[in-house]
Amino acid sequence: MRIKICGITKPEQGQAIAHLGATALGFICVQASPRYVSAVQIRAVGKELPPEVDRIGVFANATQEEICETVAVAALTGVQLHGIETTEFCHKLRQSLPNVEIIKALRIKTTEDLTQADAYGECADTLLLDAYHPQMLGGTGKTLDWATLEQFQPSCPWFLAGGLTPDNVLDALTQVYPSGIDLSSGVERSPGDKDLDRVAQLFEKLEGKRQ
Numbered sequence: 001m002r003i004k005i006c007g008i009t010k011p012e013q014g015q016a017i018a019h020l021g022a023t024a025l026g027f028i029c030v031q032a033s034p035r036y037v038s039a040v041q042i043r044a045v046g047k048e049l050p051p052e053v054d055r056i057g058v059f060a061n062a063t064q065e066e067i068c069e070t071v072a073v074a075a076l077t078g079v080q081l082h083g084i085e086t087t088e089f090c091h092k093l094r095q096s097l098p099n100v101e102i103i104k105a106l107r108i109k110t111t112e113d114l115t116q117a118d119a120y121g122e123c124a125d126t127l128l129l130d131a132y133h134p135q136m137l138g139g140t141g142k143t144l145d146w147a148t149l150e151q152f153q154p155s156c157p158w159f160l161a162g163g164l165t166p167d168n169v170l171d172a173l174t175q176v177y178p179s180g181i182d183l184s185s186g187v188e189r190s191p192g193d194k195d196l197d198r199v200a201q202l203f204e205k206l207e208g209k210r211q
């Protein structure tokens, strides 16, 4: 199972989290977020990481030019689109970035929102389900109603996100069967400052679940 820890801002924390077993690190490229990091900062963190660890930039309603420039400067292996990007936008981005993983985040307010997975599954490599929050785009700590996701099996791989913590992750994974999980605020001391003890606890809990 893929394990993505998002909202990395400090090189030493990125390195430690990769060493603990994260398969992907996420970097928030949304300027309004308290977890924002510039492309140059991401590149500095990335230099210290093992090459097999995915480096994902998180964007929300950025232009194609902004995304492509950040991918180039920061040496990202993937982009997560966390806003209201259309399927058409995803198709165009795919043409510009043929070798970069495109992860489309869907913020789920009602179960009807899950139907979007069919259309986005055709233009994104991977989907990510996050909880809807009226004021915040992400990093909200809000969980999805996992029981409603028991039958969710899109045509492409997907991450479960939204309010996951070392305390609730096993409960989530008994109800939902994602290809990966994504955690941010659930393993933080404050926005952008990861709590390495909480991250270690997460990996202890996941022992035996990671194939």
Ligand SMILES: O=C(O)c1ccccc1N[C@@H]1O[C@H](COP(=O)(O)O)[C@@H](O)[C@H]1O
Pocket (backbone or CB within 6 Å): 006, 007, 026, 028, 030, 033, 034, 035, 058, 059, 060, 080, 082, 128, 130, 137, 138, 139, 140, 141, 142, 161, 162, 163, 164, 182, 183, 184, 185, 186
């Ligand atoms: O974390 C942020 O500040 C953020 C800002 C804008 C878009 C997405 C953001 N984070 C994403 O939110 C989810 C879940 O976070 P949490 O575990 O509930 O705290 C995660 O996918 C982040 O990539």
